[in-house]
Every structure is written in structure tokens, then in C-alpha cells.
Amino acid sequence: MSTPVIRVENLGKRYRVGQRERYFALRDVISRVFTAPFRRQKRDYLWALSDVSFDVSQGSVVGLIGRNGSGKTTLLKLLSRITRPTAGFAEIHGRVGSLLEVGTGFHPELTGRENIYLSGAVLGMKKSEINRRFDEIVAFSEVERFLDTALKHFSTGMQMRLAFAVAAHLEPEILLVDEVLAVGDLDFQKKCLGKMKEVSSSGRTILFVSHQMNQIRRLCKRAIWLDGGSMQQDGSAKEIVNAYEAKALKTNREELERMPGSITFGSWYIRESRSNRLDLETQSGRLTVRFEAFAKQDIRKGMLVIILRSSENVVLWSGMYADLQIRPGPWKFDLAFESLPLNPGIYSWETRFYDGHAWLEHLQSPELSIVSETDADIFSYLKGSLNLAVDFDLLDQTDCEVERL
Amino acid sequence: MSTGALPEINSTSKPFVLRITPPSGWCEAPFKELWAYRELLYFIVWRDIKIRYKQTAIGAAWAIIQPFLTMLVFTLFFGKLAHVPSEGMPYPIFYYSALLPWMYFATSLQNATNTIVENQRVITKVYFPRIALPLAAVFGSLVDFGISFLMFIALVLYYGIRPASSIFLFPVFLLLALGTSLGVGLWLSALNAIYRDVRYVVPFLVQFWMFASPVAYPSSLVPEKWRWLYGINPMAGVIEGFRWSLVGRGDPPGRMVFVSAVVVVLILAGGIAFFQRMETTVADVV
Numbered sequence: 190m191s192t193p194v195i196r197v198e199n200l201g202k203r204y205r206v207g208q209r210e211r212y213f214a215l216r217d218v219i220s221r222v223f224t225a226p227f228r229r230q231k232r233d234y235l236w237a238l239s240d241v242s243f244d245v246s247q248g249s250v251v252g253l254i255g256r257n258g259s260g261k262t263t264l265l266k267l268l269s270r271i272t273r274p275t276a277g278f279a280e281i282h283g284r285v286g287s288l289l290e291v292g293t294g295f296h297p298e299l300t301g302r303e304n305i306y307l308s309g310a311v312l313g314m315k316k317s318e319i320n321r322r323f324d325e326i327v328a329f330s331e332v333e334r335f336l337d338t339a340l341k342h343f344s345t346g347m348q349m350r351l352a353f354a355v356a357a358h359l360e361p362e363i364l365l366v367d368e369v370l371a372v373g374d375l376d377f378q379k380k381c382l383g384k385m386k387e388v389s390s391s392g393r394t395i396l397f398v399s400h401q402m403n404q405i406r407r408l409c410k411r412a413i414w415l416d417g418g419s420m421q422q423d424g425s426a427k428e429i430v431n432a433y434e435a436k437a438l439k440t441n442r443e444e445l446e447r448m449p450g451s452i453t454f455g456s457w458y459i460r461e462s463r464s465n466r467l468d469l470e471t472q473s474g475r476l477t478v479r480f481e482a483f484a485k486q487d488i489r490k491g492m493l494v495i496i497l498r499s500s501e502n503v504v505l506w507s508g509m510y511a512d513l514q515i516r517p518g519p520w521k522f523d524l525a526f527e528s529l530p531l532n533p534g535i536y537s538w539e540t541r542f543y544d545g546h547a548w549l550e551h552l553q554s555p556e557l558s559i560v561s562e563t564d565a566d567i568f569s570y571l572k573g574s575l576n577l578a579v580d581f582d583l584l585d586q587t588d589c590e591v592e593r594l
Numbered sequence: 595m596s597t598g599a600l601p602e603i604n605s606t607s608k609p610f611v612l613r614i615t616p617p618s619g620w621c622e623a624p625f626k627e628l629w630a631y632r633e634l635l636y637f638i639v640w641r642d643i644k645i646r647y648k649q650t651a652i653g654a655a656w657a658i659i660q661p662f663l664t665m666l667v668f669t670l671f672f673g674k675l676a677h678v679p680s681e682g683m684p685y686p687i688f689y690y691s692a693l694l695p696w697m698y699f700a701t702s703l704q705n706a707t708n709t710i711v712e713n714q715r716v717i718t719k720v721y722f723p724r725i726a727l728p729l730a731a732v733f734g735s736l737v738d739f740g741i742s743f744l745m746f747i748a749l750v751l752y753y754g755i756r757p758a759s760s761i762f763l764f765p766v767f768l769l770l771a772l773g774t775s776l777g778v779g780l781w782l783s784a785l786n787a788i789y790r791d792v793r794y795v796v797p798f799l800v801q802f803w804m805f806a807s808p809v810a811y812p813s814s815l816v817p818e819k820w821r822w823l824y825g826i827n828p829m830a831g832v833i834e835g836f837r838w839s840l841v842g843r844g845d846p847p848g849r850m851v852f853v854s855a856v857v858v859v860l861i862l863a864g865g866i867a868f869f870q871r872m873e874t875t876v877a878d879v880v
Contacts, residue, residue, distance in 0.1 A: 203876065227775065266877070267614060269720070269721050270612075270614060270721040271717075271718060271719070271720065271721050271877045272875075272878055273615075273616060273617045273874045273875075274614060274616050275616055276616060277616075278613060278614060278615045278616075279612055279613075279614040280611060280612070280614070281611070281612040281613075281614065282611050282612075287719075287720055287721065289719045289720070290715075290719045293715075293716060293719045293720050294720070296645060298644075298645050298649065299641070299644065299645070299648075303641075303644070304794050306637065307637055307641055308639040309724070310633060310634050311634065311637070311716060312720060313634075313720075313722075315633055316633050316637075345697065401602050403757070444810055502654060554844070590720040
């Protein structure tokens with residue numbers, strides 16, 4: 190165990206409710222001054238993060254997991270000094286680079302070349318460093334031909350590539366990364382993950398937020414699970430991710446009742462494996478996908494549409510089920526598939542429900558991840574989404590002529 | 595896919611330890627950190643200038659057209675018609691030498707006020723000393739100043755004015771102009787980050803301030819006894835300093851400039867302190 194490069198001790202961040210991401214108009218302040226004596230002095234505070242303590246040793250890759258609003262991003266913002274803590278402290282030994290967004294500092298009017306320098310500088314690179322790695326950055330981004338075109342003429346994908354190329358060539362001793370790998374096509378994600386592995390193997394420390402549990406499994410040895418702003422669990426990535434996924438499977442009934450809409454969807458899982466992932470080695474053939482929902486009203490003629498999307502948001506399949514009679518209470522919808530012929534990758538379920546008055550749309554989380562140990566690293570975008578069983582035959586001329594007759 | 599190997603980290607040398615703590619009661623001086631981020635400061639200035647001139651049709655020419663037209667109007671109305679005294683200088687020189695620092699001050703304020711809000715995306719995503727933003731706005735305006743200064747040189751040549759030895763004090767007054775712009779700019783940018791109304795106040799403030807400064811008239815209109823008091827408006831000291839050092843006519847504005855310099859130091863120190871206090875919360879508020 191080497192010395193800790195990040196030491197976090199009882200770190201906490203408090204926001205005043207409603208104040209976050211809000212500025213004031215002078216008028217508000219003036220009106221507050223006048224109404225203050227007549228109002229009860231009641232201030233609502235929200236601890237976005239409280240009492241978080243942990244050490245990270247040099248060279249380790251630590252995954253941060255938790256639901257939205259659990260404080261992951263706040264923690265990264267505190268460690269990267271974007272905002273200051275309310276309580277506790279953190280100690281960091283070394284140069285910190287933070288990557289909370291791809292394309293930080295990009296400006297649409299500037300050219301690709303200019304943006305490389307600008308974004309690099311904003312992310313903390315020295316000009317000499319950028320000069321030295323310029324060619325590598327350009328090669329990584331695959332946008333050589335457009336270097337002197339204004340960024341606003343780039344496609345979104347190209348902008349992402351360029352942005353990540355700059356970010357991937359940061360050389361801080363400690364790298365804080367927030368969910369930025371979720372963008373871009375799968376092939377490019379692979380490239381980025383590879384880059385991150387390379388970075389960590391050179392002795393750099395990475396703190397990494399992701400909702401994609403596969404990435405955490407692949408990249409991290411250790412994971413920290415945050416829930417409601419405090420530490421839930423800290424330990425080996427495999428154990429923590431399993432525990433997290435197991436909990437995500439259990440629908441929180443109170444939460445479902447609190448959400449708006451006549452019917453609310455909770456979680457989904459594959460019944461056979463009780464998980465959100467499908468391992469191609471251990472599982473094949475028939476499987477049942479179960480969606481949990483809670484109806485708050487009587488629904489006479491409901492209609493349910495379930496959509497399966499690829500990570501590029503392409504609709505791969507959808508099913509429509511009409512004339513559903515639903516009484517208030519918990520419900521389960523089962524979809525039994527003969528097989529789910531998909532290649533390894535990240536997919537997502539979306540449910541849309543028409544209750545007779547309005548459409549309720551719900552993007553199911555977490556994603557469906559299809560994994561395979563045998564070819565985890567070699568699939569490319571050319572492989573596509575469908576994993577169909579196909580027999581291939583090579584025929585010579587004589588065979589064909591026989592057939593023609 | 596594998597690119598050049600990253601240099602290994604030497605784990606034995608740990609010179610740099612960063613402590614992240616809740617903001618303490620008062621501010622920390624930003625100078626050391628600003629020095630570490632000097633390259634970023636340069637890049638922000640470079641970006642701002644590049645964008646400003648990319649989006650305008652005649653680009654840099656604006657930096658000359660604005661003060662030149664203003665000078666013409668002032669010369670005609672205040673000079674030829676109202677016969678405002680001009681310390682024995684030709685009216686165009688008299689007005690242009692005052693408009694030089696004045697336009698610089700006005701542009702700096704406008705750019706500095708909006709800079710925190712305009713850069714809010716970057717501010718909420720990455721750390722750097724925020725004071726670099728208003729600083730870059732004030733430095734960036736120096737480019738416009740330099741361009742309009744070319745026009746002044748042309749005017750001086752046209753009127754055949756030979757610079758006196760007072761020209762050697764010009765850098766002092768330029769520094770004073772920079773300090774005034776930065777000091778007021780820091781206050782306005784910090785205030786605008788918290789209260790968006792400030793941005794609407796600035797054009798009015800600039801106009802108001804111009805009438806309170808000796809741009810259209812000489813400070814000699816103020817009675818001798820009270821003239822040092824006029825220096826409380828730091829732009830009064832700056833403008834009279836510019837006129838005297840560049841043209842070399844009249845008496846050196848000694849006491850007034852001294853008062854202005856003291857006021858600038860106060861505004862600047864207060865501005866830095868106020869800005870640093872605002873900085874600890876800005877990412878939560880913008």
C-alpha cells in the first residue's frame with residue numbers, strides 16, 4: 190500500500206435549497222429586505238454531501254457509483270476546487286486534472302486547431318505540453334482534415350472526438366472523470382477506455398464516475414458507493430457493483446408512489462439472472478424481461494409500448510400492448526423472449542404508457558448490458574447490434590451450376 | 595491506438611500538496627496562484643481578442659472609428675461652438691488624448707462586467723483562479739487601446755507637436771489607467787455574478803462617469819483650491835496625466851494624480867478582496 194494521494198476527511202457540502210444554480214436579481218434582494226421582518230426565518234438546507242471520508246493511494250483507479258443526486262459530481266467538484274466545501278477537508282498530493290464535461294472551454298467560432306490549444310490550456314496543460322502532443326491529439330481525434338475549420342461546422346460526433354482527444358492527453362497525476370465516456374459511439378468509447386487504462390498503468394490516480402457498471406467493473410479495482418450524499422459502501426469494485434445492482438433491482442415502493450403520473454415504472458431485470466446484464470457465455474436461449482410498475486388510478490384501456498434501443502439510440506425493437514385493464518396497486522409486466530440476439534454492448538429499455546389521457550414516458554435505468562468474456566475487447570462498430578446465428582457456405586462454380594439446373 | 599508512453603510519475607518527490615478546506619473568513623491573496631496560471635491568462639486574452647475580431651465586419655477599425663468620431667463631435671460642439679478652454683492645445687489633440695484612456699476604461703468595464711457570466715460553463719466545470727477572467731478582459735482591451743493610439747500618433751504628426759520630456763512619465767499614467775480599469779472592473783464583475791442587474795447599470799455608469807471626468811473639458815475649470823479633491827475620481831488623474839505626458843503643455847497635475855493613485859490602490863485592494871470572497875461561491879451561484 191503506497192501513500193495516499195487523496196485524503197478526504199469528513200467532507201461535506203451544503204446548499205441552500207433553491208439557491209443552487211441560481212443568481213439573484215437586485216429586485217429579489219430588495220424585496221427580501223422588506224419582507225424579511227414579516228417572515229419566519231426558516232432556511233432549508235440540503236447536504237449534497239456529508240461526512241465523506243476515504244483515502245486513495247497512488248496509481249489506483251476508483252469508481253464512484255450511486256444514483257443521480259447522490260453526490261458523486263459534488264464530490265468531484267470539491268476535489269477539483271470548482272466549489273468549496275462547507276465542512277471537513279481534503280488533501281491532494283499532486284497535480285489534479287478534472288474532466289467533468291467533454292469540450293470544456295471550446296468556442297464554436299474558433300477553428301479545431303485553436304480549440305485544441307484553448308481547451309488544453311483550460312484543462313491545465315502548458316503550451317509546451319500541447320505543442321509536444323499536438324500531433325498525437327490530432328491523430329487520436331481523427332479530424333485532421335478539419336483542423337482549420339471553425340468548430341461550429343463540426344458534427345457533434347467530431348466535436349466529441351476532438352474534445353476527448355484533448356482530454357485524453359492531459360498528464361495530471363490525479364485525474365477526476367465524470368461520466369464523460371457515456372458520449373460518442375461505442376468504438377470511440379473503447380478507445381477512450383483503453384487510454385484510461387494506459388493512464389492508470391503509468392502510475393496515475395483516477396477517480397471515475399459512471400453509471401455504466403461494466404465500465405466500473407473493467408476499469409476499477411475499488412469502488413465507492415454514495416447514496417444521499419453519504420458513503421454507503423467502500424470496497425472492491427466487483428462486490429460494490431454487485432451490491433449496488435442488487436439494490437437497484439428492488440423497487441422502492443414509496444418512491445414509486447411519490448412520482449407523478451397515473452402509473453409509474455420502477456426497475457427492470459432479467460428474471461433468469463435477476464440482474465440487468467446478460468452474459469453470453471452462461472446464458473442463452475429463452476429469457477424473461479420483467480418491468481415493475483405501480484398504478485395509482487384505475488386505467489381502463491391502457492396501452493404500453495416497450496422500446497429497445499442501442500447505445501446510439503437507434504430503435505432495435507418495439508412491442509405494443511393495448512387494451513390493458515389496470516387497477517391501482519403494484520404490477521409487473523413480463524416480456525418473454527425466445528432469445529435476445531444482441532452483440533455485447535450497452536442497450537436501453539424505454540417504456541411509454543398511454544393511460545387514456547396522456548403519454549407517460551420512462552427511460553428505464555440501468556441500461557441492459559450484454560457482456561461476453563471471450564470477445565470483450567475486439568468488437569468494433571462494424572460488428573453491429575444483432576447477434577444472429579448464421580450458417581456460411583463457400584460454394585464453387587460447379588455446385589452453382591448444379592443448383593441452376 | 596496506443597500513443598506515446600506517458601512519463602512515469604516519480605513517487606518519491608511530492609513537492610505539491612493541496613489542501614481543500616471550507617472558505618475561511620477572509621480571502622487568500624491570489625497572486626501566487628495567478629502566476630502559476632499565467633499561460634491560461636494569456637490564452638483567455640488571445641481567445642477574447644480572436645473572437646472579437648472574427649465576429650465583426652471591419653474588425654480592428656472600430657477601435658479607431660469610435661474615438662475619432664467622438665473627437666470630431668466634441669471638437670465641433672464643445673470646442674468650436676462652446677469654446678471650452680483647451681490648455682493651448684488644438685481641439686482634436688485635446689479631446690483625442692482624453693478619449694484614449696477614457697475609451698480604454700469604458701471598454702474594459704464592459705468586457706470585465708460580463709466575463710464571469712459569459713464564462714459560466716467553464717467556471718462550473720473546471721478550476722482556475724477566477725480573477726484571471728476580469729484580468730484578461732482588462733488586458734485584452736489594451737489591444738484596442740494600442741490600435742487607437744496609432745490614430746493619436748497620426749494626429750500628433752499632423753499638428754506637428756513634438757513630445758516633451760514629460761512623455762517619459764506616460765507609462766506611469768498608463769499603469770494608473772490599467773489599475774483603475776481593473777479595480778472598478780473587479781467590483782463590477784463580482785457584483786454582476788451575484789446581481790445580474792449590474793450589467794444594465796454599466797452603460798449608464800460609464801456615461802455618468804464620463805461627464806464627471808475631464809474628457810470634454812479641462813480640469814482647470816475646477817477652482818485651484820479644490821482641484822486635488824477632483825482627483826478622488828481616479829479617471830480625472832488618469833486623463834489629465836495622459837494629456838500632460840503626451841502633449842507636454844500646461845502644468846503637471848501633481849497633487850490630483852497623487853490623490854487618484856491613492857484612490858486606485860484602495861479600489862483595487864477592495865476589488866481583489868471582494869472578488870476573492872465572491873469566488874468561493876461563484877460556481878454555486880452563476
